[in-house]
Amino acid sequence: MSDDRKPIKPPTLLIMDVDGVMTTGQFFYTEKGKIGKVFGPHDSDGLKLIRDELKILFITADKRGYEISKKRLVDDMGYSLELILEQDRYHYLNDRYGMENFFYIGDGIYDAPVLRDCFYGIAPCNARKEAIAQADYITESRSGEGAVLDACLQIQKIIHPDRKIEAEPANRFDADTLKFVSMAKLPSKFGIHFHNAGYSAHKINAVYIPLKVDSEDLTTAIELLRKNFHGAGISMPHKTRIIKYLDQIDDNAKNIGAVNTVVKQEGRLAGYNTDYHGARKAINDTLDISGKRVVLLGAGGAARAIACAVKDLDGEICICNRTREKGELIAEMTGGLFIPWEHRNKQTGHLLINATNIGMAAEDDRLPVDKDTIKHFDAVMDVVVGKKTGLIQYAEKLKKTFIAGRTMTVFQAAEQFRLYTKRCLSDSFLAKWL
Template identity: 45%
Template sequence: MGCGVKLVEINRDTTICISIALKPGNFGAVVQNAAYKAIGLNFIYKPFGIEPSDLPHAVKAVKALKIRGCGVSMPYKVDVMKYLDKIDEKAKKIGAVNTIVNSNGTLEGYNTDYHGAKIALEKIFNPKGKTVLIIGAGGAARAISLALKELGAEKIFITNRTQEKAESLADEFGLQAIKFEDIKKTKSDLFINATPVGMNPENDKMVIDSSFLNNFKAVLDVVTAPPETLLMREAKKKGLIVIPGYVMSLYQSAKQFELYTGKEAPLDVMKKSLIDIWGIKDW
């Protein structure tokens, strides 16, 4: 991949890590495999697409096949919890898991989305004392909500097409739920898309009308494929600060790497792998 990395031969001793999602992407495979090769680890990482009915079987396979780590993506971050042996305290508080670590047959769930969101926000647009509007009420919204609360956001609005989900999450995290149709008259410092809207192959879609972007100063889009979504492009046109999903995902993936391997993540290598593969220039 042009990263100056050492190639590792796959054999019977190779440690396997995977990810599961309804619509799997290549992000994890790119950054994790680059990191393994860079420090000479006999590890490989492979994303899998699974149907909702296969979720319990996939988790059983992680244990049966002695798979070391498993990333969990939309829409399984909440449902997967009931199939695990242990849940990390932070993930328990969030109510969602995006990382499973298999320690000698014991499956423990973690949430590294929280770490990724917290670091990305601190580096690009610190929400301390600011107002925020989140669209979405799934696992990503849960992790981001806790990160925002811990970073000192003054007020957090949340909405979802299913109003009951937004109200439930608002009650749980101390947020303020608003109706989806009220987005157009809600102003805040930061807008967060915590839904898959805009993800490949439907990358011509936006979760809100572009005219509503005038209500915000900054945008965070959790979508990583494509690396620059329509929402991000429209936000840049209007002069807004943009926090790309790949920045949040890079830091959460680095935390996953450390949980899987017990070693410090080679962050520069992981970052360069994205630049080489996707041609990202605006970092």
Template identity: 35%
Template sequence: MSGVLSENAGRVQGNSEQQYWYIEHTIRRIKTLSRSGIDANTYLYGVIGDPVSHSLSPVMHNAAFDKIGYNGAYLAFNVKDINGAVAGIRALGIRGASVTIPHKVSVMACLDEIEEKAKHIGAVNTIVNKDGHLYGYNSDCSGAMRALLEKTDIKGKEVLLLGAGGAARAIGFGIREEGGNLTILNIIKEEGETLARDLGVNYYPLEEYRRFDSQILINATPLGMTPKTEAMPVPADFLKEDMVVMDIVYNPLKTRLLEEAQKTGCKTVDGVSMFVYQAVSQFESWTGEKAPVDLMKAVVLKALSK
């Protein structure tokens, strides 16, 4: 997508009239500035969050649409007002959306129907628009577990989860489903206690990390994300050779936490794996077609290498 598209799509905030204008304006621009093949029958999708300027979802999903010959286009919308954004999805017939920080929990009240797993998790990251009826799903959980299970078993393992936001909720739910012994650490006490209570596990302040002898460490906070790439949720001397360390941050591809973990000899799981696998579920929910997984991962890795 062009810089002009990113600029216009990134302005979706403020009152509903402004949001509708920017979305309509963006649709007009993509018909003239985007890749060939866009026409009056093109289905529109997007990611809604704040911020989204770093998102690789557009380049990944658009490449996947092209690969299977699907008449769709995917944009990034910087959204502060989630109620107005969802109203825009209804009004303009946008076929689906990815939901990211900070709207994964608040968006639930705006939807018509939510799958049982997403209800239990308490967060939605996928919207599917079926004839004006908006359904909410959570693909973060399955995406994270698929990525983690490629490197380690979870059942019976001591798992330390850092963070208590929407992604942490999904991961925590998945860890419990897989039989892991989970502990939540978070900076904000209220959020950490709420998540721990919902999952039936214990919460501790993040600064108490040294109390725990974990086998799996998962960073579900934004610490280490571009542009603050030097940040780490725990210091390097906490890491041990027999640990599996997962970081859901995917930009940069190798966060400082993962760099230090590899130096220590830990098995590592980068954020790209979870990001791609959760997107695969979204893509298949929207299109009804099998996602080109290898292509999606290759596109993301190429974008991150620039």
């Protein structure tokens, strides 16, 4: 969540998923059913560090293994345990406790929106990629092998910021460190985790940090970029406004009319659009759209990049948008067809792409078109990151080919990484994020 929503003092409640956090996620069965789980050896010590300062609540969706968890956590350790189904988790915790009022440790796909919106979210290093993308902190240890101990040490730092708990490496940053920044009204956690993980994995002396920039502060942020940073990732709502501040723009970004990556080269700021690269690779690796009808919903910065990618892949692009002027502009730019928003449920084609904000909020499971409309497409794509949207879920139910938002995001971030560092991320690294 954004800093301006956080209470002045840290919360006094820690909520933690049991399986895949306190346990390794392994279960033991006999002919009688589930009989055991593997709990970590160090995590009890970690909880003792904070149990006098925080109320600790465990949650689980494992009905069959509930009594096993209860024996360890309630009977042996004295903590509270609640049984909550995964799909009910977000709404239950928000309604009962308020997202801003607790720390959270989770590892699964249903934990991702909770990790994103709680006061401070922590995920084990072996958690689902959706959870890692939304967490504020990633543990060094795996679940059931010290992840909770790592998390408790981190929580101690937040509760007692002036207390020296463990020494930071003295040489973590130096005069040669490449410094990159994410500039957005609400910088996402994904880019921070992705780039810093890439620098670490490939032993590059660099750091990527978030910078919250409102529209009225963009001029000041650009001066800060020129003087102090080597590059920047640009997100909503600055992708078009930033162009006037740049010294040069590559052809793709110029054609698209939006920039999402800035690299400082010999003191000059150069703008690029890696959304185009991400969209093109995500589509081309999955489908052949040459000569086939592609309906794109939306006309923002991401939609412009996707439309250009579709055009260059020889797809027949159709733009459907609420604001006619914006939609017609992209259609004209790409030689495509404009479709009024109210006609979106009358469309058919090969690929349907949602580039609107429908489905972006954690609790928003709306579809951008009717279910019957989805049935008239061979494949769907969504740009929303951090969750499996209603559109993707329904396409999966219909057994249609789909491209989730994370795929495009990972590919665009990889191209961004290359522009920043002049090095390519390894296939093995990317495989962990896709």
